[in-house]
Amino acid sequence: MAHMLVTGAAGFIGSHLVDRLLEAGHSVLGIDNFRRGSRQHLSAALPNSRFQFKVLDLNNLDQYRDMLARVTARQPIDLVWHFAANSDIAAGVSDPQIDLRDTFLTTFHTLLLMREFAIRQIAFPSTSAVYGDNPAPLSEDTGPLLPISYYGAMKLASEASISAAAESFLERAWIFRFPNVVGPRATHGIIFDLLRKLAANPDALEVLGDGSQQKPYLHVSELLDAMLFIQQHAAEKRNCFNIGPEDDGTTVRFIADTVVNVASPGRPIHYTGGNKGWVGDVPRFRYSIEKLNALGWKPRFNSEQAIARAVSEIAEEFQARCSS
Numbered sequence: 001m002a003h004m005l006v007t008g009a010a011g012f013i014g015s016h017l018v019d020r021l022l023e024a025g026h027s028v029l030g031i032d033n034f035r036r037g038s039r040q041h042l043s044a045a046l047p048n049s050r051f052q053f054k055v056l057d058l059n060n061l062d063q064y065r066d067m068l069a070r071v072t073a074r075q076p077i078d079l080v081w082h083f084a085a086n087s088d089i090a091a092g093v094s095d096p097q098i099d100l101r102d103t104f105l106t107t108f109h110t111l112l113l114m115r116e117f118a119i120r121q122i123a124f125p126s127t128s129a130v131y132g133d134n135p136a137p138l139s140e141d142t143g144p145l146l147p148i149s150y151y152g153a154m155k156l157a158s159e160a161s162i163s164a165a166a167e168s169f170l171e172r173a174w175i176f177r178f179p180n181v182v183g184p185r186a187t188h189g190i191i192f193d194l195l196r197k198l199a200a201n202p203d204a205l206e207v208l209g210d211g212s213q214q215k216p217y218l219h220v221s222e223l224l225d226a227m228l229f230i231q232q233h234a235a236e237k238r239n240c241f242n243i244g245p246e247d248d249g250t251t252v253r254f255i256a257d258t259v260v261n262v263a264s265p266g267r268p269i270h271y272t273g274g275n276k277g278w279v280g281d282v283p284r285f286r287y288s289i290e291k292l293n294a295l296g297w298k299p300r301f302n303s304e305q306a307i308a309r310a311v312s313e314i315a316e317e318f319q320a321r322c323s324s
Contacts, residue, residue: 001025008083010037033057058106079121092150103154120171130156139288178243182310183220208277211253219306250303
């Protein structure tokens with residue numbers, strides 16, 4: 001069993017990953033600054049004797065270094081799952097420094113300290129946003145990569161930094177490019193945002209765009225299955241994989257209808273118009289997971305099934321918060 005570091009451990013995906021790693025018998029060091037994460041997300045992990053948790057900003061390099069020095073003196077770290085990042089694309093459009101600080105610099109500082117402490121493996125969640133607004137089927141060989149959001153740009157810059165580190169000191173790197181991920185513990189995203197809007201205005205639901213935006217959606221449970229499968233089976237120095245469903249996605253209109261049917265049946269839906277929800281939004285793309293299929297992994301859910309499951313889960317969380 002390995003000793004693993006998970007940055008962004010209290011976030012949406014990071015906290016689910018912590019649970020999976022502990023279930024597999026690994027020891028885990030989790031780091032989060034609680035900018036988006038929540039201690040509640042770690043309620044199952046915190047009592048586990050194989051889990052350590054530190055509240056830390058990865059951009060405070062001195063504190064980050066001191067913490068790793070203390071931890072690695074007791075037990076070397078075998079693998080870093082670097083999940084700390086800004087996950088709100090629209091917020092990064094409003095303030096580009098958010099993605100520079102929370103997405104790229106956290107990666108740069110993590111790689112810097114990995115080199116210093118001889119940690120030679122990293123797994124990194126990237127995004128379909130690195131491809132930009134590209135109508136072609138998006139495979140790992142698609143290029144040039146021209147992201148249209150600062151989020152996508154800083155994820156791509158992080159990928160490039162990891163690739164460069166693999167040339168100088170990393171033994172192995174896994175890069176996961178995935179589309180929209182949905183499921184419990186969400187802190188943002190379309191389902192979360194629509195439910196929050198309904199709670200604020202139960203008379204009607206406002207939806208950005210015209211509802212025709214169509215994207216692939218992946219449930220967080222399947223994302224974890226795929227990432228762990230790739231990490232265990234892909235053995236090149238640099239391993240880059242798209243992860244997603246096998247369909248062409250589902251529409252914002254389907255998601256809005258599903259949210260209303262579950263949370264507030266009969267409520268009218270108002271669309272603001274246009275084929276984009278915000279600046280930097282990619283309204284439609286086709287995603288290839290042929291490379292992942294060839295490695296031996298296939299998803300169980302299509303996009304609509306992932307959405308239906310996630311709406312029920314997140315609505316239940318909203319209801320529990322409102323009643324507590």
